[in-house]
Amino acid sequence: xxxxxxxxxxxxxxxxxxxxxxxxxxxxxxxxxxxxxxxxxxxxxxxxxxxxxxxxxxxxxxxxxxxxxxxxxxxxxxxxxxxxxxxxxxxxxxxxxxxxxxxxxxxxxxxxxxxxxxxxxxxxx
Amino acid sequence: xxxxxxxxxxxxxxxxxxxxxxxxxxxxxxxxxxxxxxxxxxxxxxxxxxxxxxxxxxxxxxxxxxxxxxxxxxxxxxxxxxxxxxxxxxxxxxxxxxxxxxxxxx
Numbered sequence: 001x002x003x004x005x006x007x008x009x010x011x012x013x014x015x016x017x018x019x020x021x022x023x024x025x026x027x028x029x030x031x032x033x034x035x036x037x038x039x040x041x042x043x044x045x046x047x048x049x050x051x052x053x054x055x056x057x058x059x060x061x062x063x064x065x066x067x068x069x070x071x072x073x074x075x076x077x078x079x080x081x082x083x084x085x086x087x088x089x090x091x092x093x094x095x096x097x098x099x100x101x102x103x104x105x106x107x108x109x110x111x112x113x114x115x116x117x118x119x120x121x122x123x124x125x
Numbered sequence: 126x127x128x129x130x131x132x133x134x135x136x137x138x139x140x141x142x143x144x145x146x147x148x149x150x151x152x153x154x155x156x157x158x159x160x161x162x163x164x165x166x167x168x169x170x171x172x173x174x175x176x177x178x179x180x181x182x183x184x185x186x187x188x189x190x191x192x193x194x195x196x197x198x199x200x201x202x203x204x205x206x207x208x209x210x211x212x213x214x215x216x217x218x219x220x221x222x223x224x225x226x227x228x229x230x231x
Contacts, residue, residue, distance in 0.1 A: 047161075047169065047212055049220040062219060064126060096168055104159070104174040109216040111159035113180065115168035 002027040004097050004116035012091075012123050018084040022097030022116060029078045030055040035100035035110060038071060038082045040093040041118075048093075052100060052108060053080055060108045087123045094118040127151050127215050131223035137231040144200040146226045148213035153193045157217040160189055160198045163225075164209045172211075173198065203228070 008020035022036070029036065037052035051071040052060045059071050068085035084091060096118045100110035128151035138144050148158065156176035161169035171180040173189035176196060186201045200207055208230055213223040 046224050047214075047222040049222070060219070062126075098168075101174075104178075105157060105216050109157060109218070109220065111171055111174040111180075111214065111216060112161075112169070113171045113174075115170075118168050 002099065002114055004099065004114060006095060006097050006116045006119040008095075008119060008121070010120055010122060012087055012121060013125050014088055014123055015086055016123075018082070018087050018091060018121060018123075020082045020095055020097075020119065020121070021079050022081070023077075023079045024099075025078075029073060029080065030075045033102050035060075035102065035108060036073065036080045037098050037100055037112060039096045039098060039112070040091075041096070042090075042093045050084075051082065054108070058108070089123050092121065092123045094120050126221050127154060127218055129213055129215055129221055129223040131211075131213055131226050133226060134224065135227045135229060137229045138203050139231045140203055140205060142203045142231075144203050144207075144228060146198045146211055146213075146228075148191075148196045148198070148223050150194045150196075150215055150217075154215045154217035156192045157215060158189075158191065158196050159214045159216065160187075161212045161214065162207075162209045163212065169212060200228075 038050040053071045053073045070083040073080040097116045098112035099114040101113045104111040130149045160173040163169040177189045210227045
């Protein structure tokens with residue numbers, strides 16, 4: 001059974017860089033049937049998709065957030081990562097990584113069928 | 126981006142009730158819509174994809190309908206485990222979520 005686990009610092013200083021990694025276990029990140037994505041949820045608010053990546057390295061970003069956001073995949077380590085530059089308090093949120101099943105959608109747009117437990121990131125000095 | 130509007134924002138219901146949540150898209154999204162259930166402090170769980178397809182392991186009391194701009198999620202007989210917040214997600218153009226509907230105990 002595929003499981004996802006987020007890791008990274010829980011506290012980031014304003015104007016700094018947020019870096020998170022999602023480790024995939026129980027399956028290969030190189031499977032052609034899936035994309036891999038990052039989402040976030042500010043305290044008490046709804047969900048926001050940030051970016052997605054395919055094992056080939058193709059990337060897709062939320063147009064509203066694209067500036068300063070970078071997603072990458074490391075197939076040798078079976079994980080994918082997120083970097084968010086120049087963070088502010090507005091970037092404080094629970095960050096989730098998730099798997100996207102290609103059979104649920106089309107092109108690079110899919111539903112998220114498996115989620116990590118989430119990691120809390122606070123932007124504060 | 127495509128705006129998703131859910132109604133109601135909060136819904137109070139009793140065990141055994143039939144519950145319906147509505148999601149409206151700002152433009153047509155065909156049937157590229159998913160529904161998720163989220164409990165406090167937990168990650169969302171996929172319930173429905175492609176508007177009406179039940180995700181693996183999801184009880185049959187959950188069902189989804191709709192196409193174009195108007196969609197519904199129905200729980201045919203509310204169970205104690207169903208009190209949670211529900212989100213819709215469009216994935217026709219990138220991905221955006223509704224603001225959520227909290228199902229509370231009446």
